[in-house]
Amino acid sequence: ASLSQIIDFDTAAIIAEELGCKVEKEVIVTIEEKLIDTAEDKAEDLEPRAPVVVVMGHVDHGKTSLLDYIRNANVVSGEAGGITQHIGAYQVQVKGQPITFLDTPGHEAFTAMRARGAMVTDIAILVVAADDGIMPQTVESINHAKAAGIPIIVAINKMDKPEANPERIKEQLTAYELVPEEWGGETIICPISAKTGEGIDNLLEMVNLTAEMQELKANPNRSAHGAVIEARLDKGRGPIATVLIQEGTLKQGDNFVCGPFSGRVRALTNDQGKKVKEAGPSLPVEVQGFEGVPVAGEEFFVVADEKLARRIADSRAAKQRERDLASESRVTLETFLSQRASDQETLTLNLVVKADVQGSLEAITEALNKQSTDKVHLNVVHGGTGAITESDILLASASKAIIIGFNVRPTSKIKDVAEHENVDIRFYDIIYKLVDDIKSAMAGLLAPVQREVYLGQAEVRETFSVPKIGVIAGSYVADGKIARNAGVRLLRDGVVVYTGKISSLKRFKDDAKEVVKGNECGVGLENFNDVKIGDIIEAFETVEEAATL
Secondary structure (H helix, E strand, C coil), rough: CCHHHHHHHHHHHHHHCCCCCCCCCCCCCCCCHCCCCCCCCCCHEEECHHHHHHEEEEECCCCCHHHHHHHCCHHHHHCCHHCCCCEEEEEEEECCCEEEEECCCCCCHHHHHHHHHHHCCCCEEEEEEEEECCCCHHHHHHHHHHHHCCEEHHHHHHHHHHHHHHHHHHHHHHCCCEEHHHCCCEEEEEEEECCCCHHHHHHHHHHHHHHHHHEEEEEECCCEEEEEEEEEEEEECCEEEEEEEEEEEEEECEEEECCCCCEEEEEECCCCCCCCCCEEECEEEEEEEECCCHHHCCCCEEEECCHHHHHHHHHHHHHHHHHHHCCCCCHHHHHHHHHHHHHHHEEEEEEEEEECEEHHHHHHHHHHCCCCCCCCCCCEEEECCCCCHHHHHHEEEEEEHHHECEEEEEHHHHHHHHHCCCCCCCCCHHHHHHHHHHHHHHHHCCEEEEEEEEEEEEEEEEEECCCCCEEEEEEEEEEEECCCCEEEEEEECCEEEEEEEEEEEECCCCCCEECCCCCCEEEEEECCCCCCCEEEEEEEEEEEECCCC
């Protein structure tokens, strides 16, 4: 070997030992390896755990309705346009056996979230509508579940409909290597109706049976490890994440690392909204105590040392910054000139996207990026969770961008800043309407659209409970006017809590058609009583006009 040649360890060790030298190999251990416990569990430490079941399928095939029936609650009425916009996680008891359900959104834009849903789960229930058959997102769901290597149970829903044809669906499923058991295959198929409850008991029995065959076990007596299902920024409580515990037990006061963030568990809330002291394997909990909003799908580890946890988080954040900088392409003279030549034909539409939760933000960004064409390029300048802020407007103004607000609303002060800076803000609560609008705008084929006209905002200063009527919000009109026939939104910390109509508007004891800025009034909201002091009531009316973007 020459002087500059590198010799591998084994060769060097043999020669050194022949020459009578003792050889030791140095193993470099990083802080992460030292602090994060990834050791294999002993068989005697493992205890049975609840299966984690993901409900997948095409949009509007009845996934949320099925979960509603199982947990006897109604989520669909609260979903905008009947579409699940976030991943929800719930644990239910079936004949004394706990089962954890993940409800993943069915709309195509949520592919990334559905993929994550499959990664943390043990069993997939594929919901197919008996009157509709296999659809693009159904195929996507099958592929995600297969990629994750988890068993699929097919639930043929809407069997109560006269046009239901389960045999046709069984035939279609064979094309995707899902052969029903009665045809000699291995796929369990359960005809059900989420409306009447027909066949759901059988479906749950099959889930328990499949879980038993998998012999799912975890060690509850170790440092907790889990995955973030959803994350959002709550103005009152700070960054909050729904975490599914996979191993160990998470306790209040534990230090943790999650992606580029460290933190300490300040509070744990279960799926029923109750505070809990600890959460074991397969239990979904809302964790409070993050330093920032983590990305959905990020791994969550409990660590012993708070200072070292911070060091890990800082080093991860630094690496992330390096990756982001490296991915930004360098501009050379050649690239600049070619860009100039092509820019004469390509228009760029800049967007600033603000959403209520991390999962929605990612899904919207992904959906918008797919809309770019040769003639119009879509560029998401910035995306974030939480209410629209002044810095968002200044960024949009500087980059000539349009602000897209998804399930968030601005305060009257922010509206003034937007007007002053000439920034257009668009609001949506259904993702496909957002995508359709952007598509139409790019094509320049905008038909007359319904446009919202902002009327005013009132601040809730007191609440009164009136028998047979409900809760009346004693409010002060801070901006514009509140009109009796207007549509209203109730905002809590900049996030939309309720959208609907005014059931009653009174000035002192008399009914009023409208109440203008600087006056007090009593406002009753239709079918909604959860009004709190400090909430903002925003009034708007919808007008039709020729649309432009």
